[in-house]
Each structure stands twice: as structure tokens, then as C-alpha cells.
Amino acid sequence: MSTRHILLGLLARGPSHGYDLKRRHDERFPQARPLAYGQVYTTLQRLVRDGLAEVDRTDSDGGPERTLYRSTAEGARELVGWTGEITPPAPFVTNEIFAKVVCAILASADPAGPASAADAAGYLSAQRTAHMTRMRELTAVKTTPGADLSTVLSADYALNHLDADLRWMTTTAARLTTLTAEVDPA
Incomplete structure (x- = not known):
């Protein structure tokens, strides 16, 4: 902004x-x-x-x-x-969650590394929990009696983005086996 x-x-x-x-x-x-x-x-x-x-x-x-x-x-x-001016959609998608999933897969393949700390499925589950917590907070903010329209619209915007992230996490979790094979073909 x-x-x-x-x-x-x-x-x-x-x-x-x-x-x-x-x-x-x-x-x-x-x-x-x-x-x-x-x-x-x-x-x-x-x-x-x-x-x-x-x-x-x-x-x-x-x-x-x-x-x-x-x-x-x-x-x-x-x-x-x-x-x-029309705001163009981002030409490159920078997604820290995706980067962490890939790095977790790479780290879990390292025999010297702690596999439990680099568990991609566990990371996605924990991230999902954090997103759900934030969504509950935003829902409470927007449903507060007397909440002004700016607050409601801002919360709606954030909620929609968090929802998209959750859908992406669900899809990625379902594809972790395939992604692991691509990232670490060993």
C-alpha cells in the first residue's frame, strides 16, 4: 500500500x-x-x-x-x-508457507537433521491451526456490535485471503507424497 x-x-x-x-x-x-x-x-x-x-x-x-x-x-x-490505476495481479507468487513446506521436505531428507522438526505435514497442520485462530479473531472483530463498515470490510478482505490459504493448504497436504517425490527424488 x-x-x-x-x-x-x-x-x-x-x-x-x-x-x-x-x-x-x-x-x-x-x-x-x-x-x-x-x-x-x-x-x-x-x-x-x-x-x-x-x-x-x-x-x-x-x-x-x-x-x-x-x-x-x-x-x-x-x-x-x-x-x-488498475493494480496488476502480482507477476510472481511469493508464498512463505509453500517455501517452508518445500524446505521442510528437503530438511527431513537430511539424515543428520532432526526429521520431526522438518515434518511438512506437521507444519501444514500447525499453520492451519494458526490461520483458523486468526479467522476466529477477525470474525469476532467484524461481528462486534457497532463495528464500522471499514472494520467489517477489512476483516472480510483478510478472511477471504486466509480462506484461500486454507484451501491451498488442504490441496497441498493431499499432494505431499507427490511433492516429496519431486522435491527429493532420491
Whole structure:
């Protein structure tokens, strides 16, 4: 996800302080990794440097200085362009779970290695348990009375991805004998 564009989107509603942008990000994207304040301010500085945002004013109100940022016309054009771009499906699939299954098969073939620690079927079973636990957590989050739509939609997105992973794990577990023969033809 592009922090730069997300902040431009949040600035589209009008001038904001970095603190407010971080808070609104975390509210609007509840299942995303929360932004660090340092990341917000670094990104804002880059947006200003690139002419996509500018300092609206600086207030102190007797306390620490707070800078108010706003999007520029160029920033608004950049945001419209970004939101209109189709996100291409990833050309390469990086799947850590698959990599661990293959490495577990390879490690279990090593007579010097501890076979029990490198058991691909056991790993898939444990990973499935972790996925199911996360799915229960997300289901509880989205069914909490009063859950806002952003939270529900974020949870649905994550649940669908976890479900796809579970289906893949089931298929892979059923094919482990064949995969083992291909990976370790010894």
C-alpha cells in the first residue's frame, strides 16, 4: 500500500496535522499495519518536497508547534491518477508457507537433521491451526456490535485471503507424497 497516496487521500478532505492524518489512517484502515508517526512526517516532508502537498500554516496555541498540511493541485492530480490505476495481479507468487513446506521436505531428507522438526505435514497442520485462530479473531472483530463498515470490510478482505490459504493448504497436504517425490527424488 502506498503511504504517500493514502496520505494524499486523507488530505483531500482538507488541511490536517500529521497527528490527525495518522489517527484517521488507523481509523480508515483498521486491519492495516498502523502508521508510525515518524513515517507520517517523513512522508509529508517528501510530499512537500515533490510539490504534492504544502504547509498551510503552523500553529502553536501556547503548546508545541503544529504544522497543518494541505494537498496541492498537483497532489490532487496525482491522487486521481493513482486511484484510477488498475493494480496488476502480482507477476510472481511469493508464498512463505509453500517455501517452508518445500524446505521442510528437503530438511527431513537430511539424515543428520532432526526429521520431526522438518515434518511438512506437521507444519501444514500447525499453520492451519494458526490461520483458523486468526479467522476466529477477525470474525469476532467484524461481528462486534457497532463495528464500522471499514472494520467489517477489512476483516472480510483478510478472511477471504486466509480462506484461500486454507484451501491451498488442504490441496497441498493431499499432494505431499507427490511433492516429496519431486522435491527429493532420491
